[in-house]
Amino acid sequence: MKKNTRNLHPSLSIEKMPSDVFMNFDAFLSNTETRVHCHPWGQVQLISGGILEMEAQGTRFLAPPHLAIWVPAGVMHCSYNRRPLEYCSLNIAHELTATFPQNTSLIKVTPIVSAIIEDFRHREVNIGDSEKDRRLVQVLLDQLSEQEEQHHFLPSSHHKYLAPILSAIEEDPTNDISLNDWAGRVHTTERTLARYCQSELGMSFTEWRLRVRYLYSMDLLRSGQSVKEVAFTLGYNQASPFISMFKKYAGQTPEQYKSKLL
Numbered sequence: 279m280k281k282n283t284r285n286l287h288p289s290l291s292i293e294k295m296p297s298d299v300f301m302n303f304d305a306f307l308s309n310t311e312t313r314v315h316c317h318p319w320g321q322v323q324l325i326s327g328g329i330l331e332m333e334a335q336g337t338r339f340l341a342p343p344h345l346a347i348w349v350p351a352g353v354m355h356c357s358y359n360r361r362p363l364e365y366c367s368l369n370i371a372h373e374l375t376a377t378f379p380q381n382t383s384l385i386k387v388t389p390i391v392s393a394i395i396e397d398f399r400h401r402e403v404n405i406g407d408s409e410k411d412r413r414l415v416q417v418l419l420d421q422l423s424e425q426e427e428q429h430h431f432l433p434s435s436h437h438k439y440l441a442p443i444l445s446a447i448e449e450d451p452t453n454d455i456s457l458n459d460w461a462g463r464v465h466t467t468e469r470t471l472a473r474y475c476q477s478e479l480g481m482s483f484t485e486w487r488l489r490v491r492y493l494y495s496m497d498l499l500r501s502g503q504s505v506k507e508v509a510f511t512l513g514y515n516q517a518s519p520f521i522s523m524f525k526k527y528a529g530q531t532p533e534q535y536k537s538k539l540l
């Protein structure tokens with residue numbers, strides 16, 4: 279996605295884990311990036327309010343709030359966010375991560391995980407020292423390690439036909455040019471483009487564009503637009519289809535998402 283002037287976020291200066299599992303809570307400003315770095319422990323990065331973009335193992339990962347980014351121990355990575363967001367890193371000793379994916383991936387954030395993280399944030403708990411908090415930490419590990427991994431929410435491609443199309447839609451998520459019209463612009467056929475979408479992106483053109491609009495809708499909702507205004511901006515004639523689309527990805531309605539922001 280298009281990037282503006284960036285703020286460099288200071289690195290977390292921890293050389294030795296204070297506990298087998300510890301949390302770091304932070305608030306990232308708009309257009310903030312982190313340096314390329316790695317940890318000798320595994321890390322689950324969870325957010326609320328915005329979208330976290332990460333580069334790791336030669337791949338770009340985009341994580342809206344309903345997905346966390348899992349980074350195994352020793353993996354070099356850096357991140358970027360366009361909008362302000364609440365951030366939490368769940369740092370886990372390598373020997374406790376055997377049931378987590380071997381590679382950087384996206385994993386679903388369940389309502390239980392969100393509730394526990396928010397509870398710890400509210401109580402300013404970074405290490406679960408009490409018996410109750412140790413049990414909650416174990417629930418977090420169980421919930422996150424049991425989720426099916428996803429390699430991409432919004433895949434990218436450098437394919438000569440797809441790259442300019444994907445770039446144009448990310449720049450303007452309301453872009454409504456049909457796949458057939460795009461085919462004419464890049465001098466190929468609609469059938470060929472559809473085939474490359476499946477082979478390069480793992481999904482249809484329609485599904486990919488819907489995901490771009492879902493990510494964009496979160497920005498619009500955060501800026502104060504009503505659900506109906508966002509629906510019309512995205513080209514819907516009424517709010518209900520937009521609400522269904524948003525709930526499909528977020529697991530909550532746009533109003534519920536706005537309420538959490540407040």
